Amino acid sequence: xxxxxxxxxxxxxxxxxxxxxxxxxxxxxxxxxxxxxxxxxxxxxxxxxxxxxxxxxxxxxxxxxxxxxxxxxxxxxxxxxxxxxxxxxxxxxxxxxxxxxxxxxxxxxxxxxxxxxxxxxxxxxxxxxxxxxxxxxxxxxxxxxxxxxxxxxxxxxxxxxxxxxxxxxxxxxxxxxxxxxxxxxxxxxxxxxxxxxxxxxxxxxxxxxxxxxxxxxxxxxxxxxxxxxxxxxxxxxxxxxxxxxxxxxxxxxxxxxxxxxxxxxxxxxxxxxxxxxxxxxxxxxxxxxxxxxxx
Numbered sequence: 001x002x003x004x005x006x007x008x009x010x011x012x013x014x015x016x017x018x019x020x021x022x023x024x025x026x027x028x029x030x031x032x033x034x035x036x037x038x039x040x041x042x043x044x045x046x047x048x049x050x051x052x053x054x055x056x057x058x059x060x061x062x063x064x065x066x067x068x069x070x071x072x073x074x075x076x077x078x079x080x081x082x083x084x085x086x087x088x089x090x091x092x093x094x095x096x097x098x099x100x101x102x103x104x105x106x107x108x109x110x111x112x113x114x115x116x117x118x119x120x121x122x123x124x125x126x127x128x129x130x131x132x133x134x135x136x137x138x139x140x141x142x143x144x145x146x147x148x149x150x151x152x153x154x155x156x157x158x159x160x161x162x163x164x165x166x167x168x169x170x171x172x173x174x175x176x177x178x179x180x181x182x183x184x185x186x187x188x189x190x191x192x193x194x195x196x197x198x199x200x201x202x203x204x205x206x207x208x209x210x211x212x213x214x215x216x217x218x219x220x221x222x223x224x225x226x227x228x229x230x231x232x233x234x235x236x237x238x239x240x241x242x243x244x245x246x247x248x249x250x251x252x253x254x255x256x257x258x259x260x261x262x263x264x265x266x267x268x269x270x271x272x273x274x275x276x277x278x279x280x281x282x283x284x285x286x287x288x289x290x291x292x293x294x295x
Contacts, residue, residue, distance in 0.1 A: 014233035015242065021223035021230070022246050026098065026253035028218030033093050033258060035211055039199035041090040044215070046195025047203060049086060049188035051216035053181070059221070060181035075179060078167040079186025085160035087191050092153035096146050097260040099251025100136055101154045103273045106247055107133070108158030110273070112165050113240070113280040125280040132272030135265050146266075180224060244277035 035044040085105075092101045110129055114122045137151050168179065195203060202208075231239060247270045254260035262270075 010233075014230040017226045018230045018234070018239065018242050021226040022243070022249045023253070024218050024223045024226070026102070026246070026249045027257065028215050028220075028223075029089075029093065029098055029102075029250070030253050030257035031211065031218060032090065032215045033098070035208060035215070036094060038205060038208060039195070039202050041094050042087070042191075042197075043195040043199030043203050044212075045083075045087045045090045046188070046192045046199075047208065047212035048215045048219060049083065049184060049191055051212050052220035053185040053188040055216060055221045056181040056184050056224075059225075060178050064178060074167055074170045075182050076186055078164065078170075078179065079183040080190050081160045081163035081167060082183045083187030083190035085157050085164055086187065087194065088153045088157035088160060092150045092157060095150035096154055097251070097262060097266075098254035098258060099247055099260070099262060099270055100146055100266060101150070101157075102250030103132065103247035103270045104136065104151055104154035105157045105161060106244075106273055106277055107155060108161035109165060110277045110280055111158075112162050113277070119283065121283050122280065125276040125283075128272045128276035128279070132269040132276065135269035135272065184220065240281040241278050244274050244281060247274055 032044050032048060035047070039047065089101060089105055092104070096104070107129060110125070114125060136146060137148070168183070234242075251260075251262060251267070251270055255262070
């Protein structure tokens with residue numbers, strides 16, 4: 001009888017960590033958006049990845065990784081996908097509410113999950129995802145329509161997320177957790193030129209340093225650490241299913257920090273995509289690695 005509360009606490013602990021990680025990522029995205037007027041989405045992405053790479057360099061010491069020519073190619077593609085995902089996601093935030101951008105980006109891992117299963121029930125999840133997209137992307141002149149270019153950026157981030165998952169699994173098998181540090185460093189090198197060209201000397205604004213550091217911690221260092229702890233205590237399928245609610249965290253973060261009010265149809269669209277992602281994960285035939293986001 002006395003062990004029951006402890007067992008419940010043990011079960012809830014990793015779930016709590018994962019919820020904190022999701023809230024941290026979306027809070028970091030909200031904070032990042034405050035930097036757009038000074039250095040743009042391009043400069044913000046560059047600063048975030050540069051600071052994040054320094055943090056992860058110190059924490060994970062990636063120089064210990066033993067790379068072959070083949071594994072190096074995989075890590076480079078993984079890092080470029082990570083950089084592209086961050087860059088396109090922030091570009092979408094210029095004109096698309098945070099919750100909607102996250103929901104559109106989720107089509108990437110959703111596609112990977114459905115492709116990995118390919119059963120009859122997956123048509124239900126595909127249908128839900130399509131309904132969500134149709135509710136989000138304007139098909140005419142409607143007051144609730146979102147910016148098409150911003151939506152395209154978010155969907156492009158989803159494509160990069162799918163590549164991040166596929167190549168990240170291969171790279172992770174070779175170098176484990178050090179892959180994350182290597183990937184962030186490569187992503188920073190890949191994105192930095194875009195930020196420098198766009199923002200120039202504004203990147204050196206002293207007032208931006210604490211904000212950029214906060215974004216790096218909230219969006220990368222803290223959630224990655226919490227997710228790694230949660231991964232050791234949760235089944236992969238449970239982890240992935242819980243991650244499916246991240247678009248809701250994005251919408252709530254946008255509402256609380258950015259005053260981004262969504263319409264009923266947009267909330268319904270986000271719900272459809274969450275259900276599609278959770279359903280696809282729950283009905284996967286084989287237990288697979290979780291689809292860990294890196295926003």
